[in-house]
Amino acid sequence: MPKVTPFRAVRPTRDKVGLISSRPYHHYTLAEREARLDNNPFSFLHIVNPGYKYHKEISGPDRYELVKNRYQEFREDHIFIQDKKPNYYIYRLIDSDKQVFTGIIAATSLESYKSNLIKRHEETIAHREDDFKDYLETVGFNAEPVLLTHQDNETLSQIIKEVTKERPEYEFTTTFRDTHYLWNLDDEATLKKIQEEFNHMDHLYIADGHHRSASAYQLYEEFKKNNPKHTGEEPYNFFMSYIIPESNLKILEFNRLVKDLNGLSKEEFLIKLDNSFRIQNRKNTYYKPEEKHQFSMYLDGDFYSLHLRKLNFKIENSLSHLDAQVLYETVLHPILGIKDPRSDSRLDYAHGKKGMPFVKGQVDNGSFKVGFGMVPATVKEMKDIANEGLTMPPKSTYIEPKLRSGITIYEY
Structure with a gap:
């Protein structure tokens, strides 16, 4: 059954998370990007838009190398830290419409993806897969989890309910009036219980992030082939995911x-x-x-x-x-x-x-x-199409929640 494990995220220090987090790069207009880059030295946009430092648009492999450099600078300056123990991360987003999304950020097995225990419903475009795979291979990290969904599970809901009674590690509101919360979860007994619940599920479904998961799979196959000491537990065997119950998905047309x-x-x-x-x-x-x-x-x-x-x-x-x-x-x-x-x-x-x-x-x-x-399409339609091994036309669903970049980072 799907293998979903805790991992040691790289993440911002508590005092800087609100400054670092950003929407995906392409969601900003040029004017919005420039305003944030001009006025916020901690924005994650400085990492993904490294040419800003040189007042130059840079693309392709040259950009990937500079992204890696900017990221390492944030690490060296202790703007980012890495948890000492593997965690599941409970993530809650309350959007400007007051809709609440709550799920678990985890590392999900690419063997499970390969075995179709993680089902897909959208076609991917080969060159986009290749480009993002090359990007991941160069920069060595991923900052945007793939959105997965599962049938509602009372045990997981109860665990989340208990954890979220405590003070979160992060709590911040953006200029879009979205409020974000994150709780670290490293209690071994609870980690084991969560992992067992995922192990008992028949399938997980990709709701959003088909290209990211496909690119991670390409990278996994390459690293596995080139590693004579491959064990199956190396970081490249997994991709970062945000897993929420299907009743918590919001689908727009x-x-x-x-x-x-x-x-x-x-x-x-x-x-x-x-x-x-x-x-x-x-x-x-x-x-x-x-x-x-x-x-x-x-x-x-x-x-x-x-x-x-x-x-x-x-x-x-x-x-x-x-x-x-x-x-x-x-x-x-x-x-x-x-x-x-x-x-x-x-x-x-x-x-x-x-x-x-x-x-x-x-x-x-x-x-x-x-x-x-x-x-809008429904969750049932999405699952039925995936179960039949079919794929939707492109842009059939606009699915929320949309998470911010740079809050949890998965290193390869």
Whole structure:
């Protein structure tokens, strides 16, 4: 069954954690990054954006080497410390909407990943796997855990309840009004109990972080091959994960934006849509679908509701039931000519936090011709697809929580 172990995290000192933690690099605008880099010498952004020191954009292997150097400087200056004993880490995030996410940060076995005890539901892109594997190999650490989920477990919930009664090691609030807490857990009896609970589970599921886990697996295979004294317990045999019960996941949709109508006029496009959908023009009335197989569309200044004609669409498995796949099979591919949604430059995505008003703005300003909205996928859909060995189209789910970088670090 899945092997999930405690580990010795490298992490910020208590007094600096709020200064160090950052959102992933690409979540900032250029102006936001520069403001943080200019005014906060402890930000983790200094590590992942090492060219800032030289006022130069640096990419590829040169950047990886400098990331390693910046990280070592933070270690040498005792901004980061490493726990002396292996820990599980109880991590709680209360977001600005007051939703509470609580789970366990741990080291998860890549042998379990290889054996499909950790199930995947998304395709990965080879060059992204390769790039991040090279990055990990050079820098020697990972600062963003993969989000895993499991069926709700009363024993783990009770342990977490007892641990979180104590004062946390970290407690800080960000400018996004998210509050973060972390508790160290190194009591051997409790560690053993947690590990046994994971051992009794049939599977864990990747909720977010498919590329990170795939890259860690590539690195594991390379290190294992090149280590004649391989034991299976070296750090490279594991990847850092944040494991939460499935009832604690929050799944939002990804809306679709397309740059043109594939040579069709508006009227021709609507006629083709009529073969698969009941269409209602809602003019300027904002429309958000509430049920599966219903879609919102914004085109030429008007909102439309699209309800799938189910008699004309054959549902063969869990994937063909998924709204993102329905939209691909009925509209994106046959009508708009998008063959590969992973790479077609005419297609873009906007997560559900931005909503259809963002889609409307992108169409109104001429960046895109048409936009589509849908209801979010469910945890059950995600698990069913993984259990059947199928994969969702890219950007089928926007899953929270989104953790900050630099709070716990896993060294290889």
